[in-house]
Amino acid sequence: MLDSHVAARVRGLVLVGCTVAIATVAIPRTSVKLSADGAAAPTFNSDVAPILFEKCATCHRPGAGGPMSLTSFAEVRPWARSIKLRVTKHEMPPWSADSRWGHYRNDTSLTPKQVETIAAWVDGGIKEGTGSAPAMPKYDDGGWRLVNGRPPDVIIEMPTEYELPAEGQVPIFRVWDNNPFKEDVFIEALQIRPTNRAVTHHSALYGRKLPEGTTLKKSVAWPGGPELAYIPTYEDGSIVNVLSGLGTNLSSNLRANGAPETGDVAARFNAKPGDKVPVINKTRQPTEEDDERLMFYLPGADFQQFAPGSAKRIRASNALMWEVHYSPDGKPEKDRERIGLWLAPKEKVQKEVHIIRNGSGQHIIEADEVGSTANLPPIPPGAADWKITAIQPFTQDVTLNTMQPHMHLRGKDMTYIAKYPDGHEEILLSVPKYDFNWQNTYIPTQPYKLPAGTVLETVGHYDNSVHNRVNPMPNRPALWSEQTWDEMYNAWTEVTYDAETDPNLTVSEFRKAQQEASKNNPITTVVGCVAPGSSPVSWRMTSAAKLAALPPKEAPARPEGNGTEGTIPRVSHNVTKDEKEVAAKQAAGSDVFELVGVADFVSPEQALQFDTRKALYPVERINSTGALAPNHRVAAKGVWIPGSPNRINLTSVVVLDESCGTSTAVDR
């Protein structure tokens, strides 16, 4: 299976004797009953060690990243009072999900009883007790986990070590590698381990087609940057390294005068004459089929295991591409990323796992619809509770396997809310105190089933004020880029498509299956007059009709062979400017539609009629637009749910007229 050249390096890194993943360790718990005088204080051996070994030692052991080892009484004793402090304040173990909603199989938090036991042990004199502590779970010296009792099947390291400067800015850059696999393989679990976690903001490994016309050779990684091996390079010496980290693809990043940031690549690097300037998309953007993101390492999230029967795929036709993002910390540092892969037998894989950034196509910011990710405005200096909602419709049945909020230093909180086709809502995950340094991936004990017609939304808040303890620049607007000091709003989800029965489909077969599975629930825009329904979860649209077809526009010229042939056209999830223009001129119809998913489009006060919103936020933190108001004529967009009446689960609502009495455009 492995290419012989690369396999030598790959196999040479496989560690022997990897140890037990924490999830596989079964440790007996001891019930502790204290007498009133504390005579039966808990002891380390009987009561505390089982807790620490189960919940803490996965990180607090040699080589595992924790600042101190907690694997014996001698190691734990000096830290006992600090441990009590941290666990009673729920600072450790780090787990940010609100326990009122959702159950997660990777939950590391302590139960109230466990916290009580540790506190009583410290208060009772920090006694070791008689006998011996239970055996420590066997951990591998190198820190690789065990999955079903086995270490990674393959460990691959980045082909080059990177040396960081002490100061300044290192752009996100990419180092490629040859694919060691001769045939497609499926991956059931992954673990990325930087050699230097302190400076690794993120890293990721992709399977991606090597750009046509390039070879991997030693070249500058970016203009003015160092020469690194394994950079895709054209014959003329120019490099291809689809770049990010410079705010190029995240938002308008408005200048103070409203002009957008320049798109000039050389300028973005402060390139000097003679610098080799990267070629972006010389041939084409990677398309979905040749762009497999295998794993994303973030502080606090280094391991991922998929549900039985689900797996990621590495196509043999793809190369491997490391994406790395470092933050200088004041002194020169080095790092080399490594990934461990647990291979899944092909015959046991039913579905491929797909990553979705929730709501890339529609956002509500500070109660205004702004559309796609590219339209995000900067967060104003000093804004203490800046609101953002991302909205993602599902046009086919999906199973949601994981959720991972990703913001940077100004992120305060993020909540995932499912808005189901019948109008009811469910909080899937709430992270009320987001922490950049502990970006957990949340794996529901039971994956969530989201039927076609569901809208998944994520609501977040940012604090760009001086009151935020980790905001380095409260006097400046927060712009959008991958750099730690700028901001991101990525609500990652990993899903499998329920209709998928064969994970070995070709790309075109996969696309065809996707279209077939979505045909009953297309994204649709309707126009009409609105009024509250019989319950708070739905509104009624009358004198309504589907939006008329937009006039054809001349397609922009595309270079030949740009790789977009046969792709599914991207459908926006907000009512576009063109759609609004057509809707405004459209005659009143005679249809009736039911609108659900209304909480984001009514007034904040009305949104509080939803138990979900009421449980989460006071009215001033609600991010609803108020576009839905009685007797408004609106264009409403969302996922179509056939029925009687037909229903729309909303992703966008735009007011056409504030009174339906004058709303028939044909009369005007």
Next chain:
Amino acid sequence: MRAGFGVAAAMAVTVSTLVAVHPAAQQQQPYPKTSTVVPYKPATGRCLTAEQRQANDAYNALDRPTRPGDEMMFWDPEYFVGLWNFDMRVQDSPLGQGGQSVGTLTIKSNDKNGCLYEGTMKGEDPEGKPFTRTISATYDPIKKTLAWSEKDSRGYTIARTGPVGGELGGTFHHHFGDDPSPLVTTFAGKKIRFKGVTEMSSPAYYKTDMQLSIDGAPFVTYGRVLLDKVFEP
């Protein structure tokens, strides 16, 4: 008030709420309208050179994302001036019982030397006993090196000398105690060396992680000190 005004004053925080504006007017506003805004102006002292201050002004006026090759801003030691609450969590050691110590740290700039800062730490140890530390800190703006000394009332001194550097986003680190000259203090018959890093995460918060080595043994984690700025009302 002298030119190098106190940070506490400079950081004075007021709260205002932006009012909703007409949709047409919004289009000309760079920002939407509803979030509470807390104004803030960074502190500026007398230690940096005129050119360095100019570079900082240029950075603060930047209206685009930073780029590789942009000039680094310069860390200003005026950062420390003001009143801070500290929360120190350490392990048992020859320096005393482990656990939590809490108290306040007050730092002032020296009138005669713009790069010299002095202060006092007052707190209670894990057993509730009071202690104080006398602080002296000198910054070399050319070498970008900070020498920080804490003389503890319990009989030892912790010195932290090393470079200050950071990334373009404004988070700075002070690394201390790295080879070749680890800093040594003697207490209770033990030679104790410290090393570690102070991360200045924001104007409102910094933390120091320290390791110690006793009588030449390998360095082990000693603990962490968390400091939160006290803003004037």
